[in-house]
Amino acid sequence: MGLTIGDTAPDFVAATTDGVIRFHDWIGDSWAVLFSHPKDFTPICTTELGYMAAIKGEFDRRGVKIMALSVDPVDKHAAWAADIEETQGTAPNYPMVGDADFAISKAYGMLGADVSGDPADRTAADNQTVRGVFVIGPDKKIKLILLYPMTTGRNFDEILRVIDSLQLTARHKVATPANWTQGQDVVIAGSVSNDQAKDLFGDWDEPKPYLRIVPQPK
Known part of the structure; x- marks a missing residue:
């Protein structure tokens, strides 16, 4: 059975553009948003990563940390970040996780347990289910799960609205x-x-x- 609201967000240790991070330690006493991508250099994800970077201050103001994940190794993320800055005007200013062994995507129910092999051999369409948004509270419990198709860009203003509601109703x-x-x-x-x-x-x-x-x- 997949993850549901109220479940503990799976912890993981992973390489990121900010170094190796243990997820629960990185969250600390904050709220967090983990949003995922099927592959580097995909068009809609490029717009999403740039927009999130542009509005990161809104998440900071709410005490919310941002982390992106892509089913590619971290060493590819730097070139993609340069493309994001060039085309969107803002480079990612938050950690980008590499999930080349698919372990995090599997733990979060976005890829099947039988997925294996070299991520370079998989297309974005092969990983199309890795288009999730997970809002996680300071208690490390999942508060929101959203899954998007590859053809529809995510509405991160709506994510902020939901976070406002979650934080208000928690108090x-x-x-x-x-x-x-x-x-x-x-x-x-x-x-x-x-x-x-x-x-x-x-x-x-x-x-x-x-x-x-x-x-x-x-």
Whole structure:
């Protein structure tokens, strides 16, 4: 069975463009985003890596570390990073993992256990399932899993929106409604009784007994 939300993110030791990293140690007390790529020098991934580099400050502001993974050895990443900077205007400013033995991709359920051989012999299409986004909390638990096709670039502004929600709901007994963005009203969590809600939030709007709406807690 594959990974699900709430599972512990598989730990690993891997070579990266920032040196050898043990994943859980690297996360430390932070949040983290691990996003993966089927091969170096792929067009849509090139745009994604550049965009993530450009908005890295938004992740930093939220205490979130970024790590990219590609099913190619680290020694190929430098040339790709140069292409990313040339075409996107910003080079990757976060670690890029090499997964030439497919071990991390397998651990995260993106490639089958039977995959083996030289990554140079595999095309991006062979690795097309290595297009994941994993948001991981300081407790090393997986909070979000998204998988994208190769033809659709990822929306990292949406990843930031989800992180805002995850961090808010980790601190307060609320949930965020459809299309919620920072500063908008939220919903009191269903696990909170009305008596508890009075202590926590005072008054609330209640179009239905199960739908209790309050301003976003500070």
